[in-house]
Amino acid sequence: MKRKKEITKKQTNNISRRRFLGSAAASVAAFTIVPRYVLGGAGYTPPGEKLNVAGVGVGGMGAGNIANIAGIEMDENGNLIKKREGENIVALCDVDQKFAARIFNHFPKAKKYTDFRKMLEKQKDIDAVVIATPDHSHAVIAMAAMEMGKHVYCQKPLTHSVYEARMLTEAAKKYKVATQMGNQGNSGEGVRLTCEWIWDGAIGPVREVHAWTDRPVWPQGIPRPKETPPVPSSLDWDLWIGPAPMRPYHPTYHPFSWRAWWDFGTGALGDMACHILDPVFAALKLKYPISVEAGCSTYVALGKMWEKEKNTETLPRASIVHYTFPAREGMPSVKLHWYDGGLMPERPEELEPGRKLPDNGALFVGEKGLLLSGTYGESPRIIPESKMQEYKRPPRTLERVPGGADSHEQNWINACKGGKPAGSNFDFSGPMTESVVMGNLAIRYPLRKLEWNGEKMEVTNFPEANQFVNPPKRQGWSL
Secondary structure, three states: OOOOOOOOOHHHOOOOOHHHHHHHHHHHHHHOOHHHHHHHOOOOOOOOOEEEEEEEEEOHHHHHHHHHHHEEEOOOOOOOEEEEOOOOOEEOOEEEOOOHHHHHHHHOOOOOEEOOOHHHOOOOOOEEEOOOOHHHHHHHHHHHHHHHEHHHHHHOOOOOHHHHHHHHHHHHHHHHOOOOEEOHHOOOOOHHHHHHHOOOOOOOOEEEEEOOOOOOOOOOOOOOOOOOOOOOOOEHHHHHHHHOOOOOOOOOOOOOOHHHHHOOOOOOHHHHHHHHHHHHHHHHHHOOOOOOEEEEEEEEOOOOOEEEEOOOHHHEEEEEEEEEEEEEOOEEEEEEEEEEEEOOOOOOOOOOOOOOOOEEEEEEEEOOEEEEEEEOOOOOEEEEHHHHHOOOOOOOOOOOOOOOHHHHHHHHHHHHOOOOOOOOOOOHHHHHHHHHHHHHHHHOOOOOOEEOOOOOOOOOOOOHHHHHOOOOOOOOOOO
């Protein structure tokens, strides 16, 4: 039965997620109409029937995800234009009502919420949930949705910590829901070409990969602000903080630069590696590294000067991370080197004069040659170009996603309706995210090689680092 009185905001913030889910499950059990997923199991929504989709964190990237799912597109001014028949958008949730106002206004029939827990508890018609909040709250929202039988599309990186990624991967299997991480290049042609060419032996066995990004494009290597301006009236700061330790509001965190802060984001590595390393993990069939080592900038902006000081607030301005992956499935062990903050690998001799490496990309180093891929895995090319022209491409063996990267959300929608699993479902994107955020764990301890037991999620040679495998969460926000 439904609760007889409304939960107060204070009670909602203090309630544990499991207590909330228990009460919600009781409501579902007493509901007189049997939900469709009870009748149909996994893929319970028939292909010809529309999904009822909810969005959590819809002021930024989530707005684009919701627009794609609804079958509408944005013009250059941010206005939404009807494009095709889409799914039903039945609920929208954001902790900042002003930031989300534009997308709210385009879906007047969708119910509006500030707290995702109230949305999931009250609205029984939701089939699937899109999550595009800051990194630190991805896992708790995704877990709550999956435990209630909702399909989940979650922006990259999938989670803030290694442990969270493992828990979401296991939950997706347990609850038999369709999942997808928001690394849209995974649905593109380039990732599939890279796999087919690598597996065809185009450059021979690969024992080394270099990957890089020009991020961050936000301030990093800075101390915590001392000012404590008032919280905007449109923003529920307590809900924005979510599972992170409470701190005073400051506009340096919301709505954009939260990526820099250890408590909320995962820096340049977390932001871009799930795109750039997607074809690397797919083509080389990578899972868990056996060791990770990092070097990074150790200077912090203090006043008008940069001084060498240990910074526990933000990720560094630039870093290099070295991963070692073991031999697997007939492939040799491989070294993966990550660069960000403007750092780049050495220019390969095979690259033609006047030709530049892209600002974001990955370079596969094989025994017989080199292969370069772009930001989202697009446009793979063997270098030099003369070898690309000589290469006889193998037959296509991997199934393509109609519409490519532009149809990443639709790839998930099809899975929700009983189709094949989405390309970046949590079976794939969960382990990849574990490796990505494992790199950030190494960044916390620069120039120290961390030996890693992936199955146990444990640093074996430096126990101190294990505190960040599953950092503690604020009371009421644990998985």
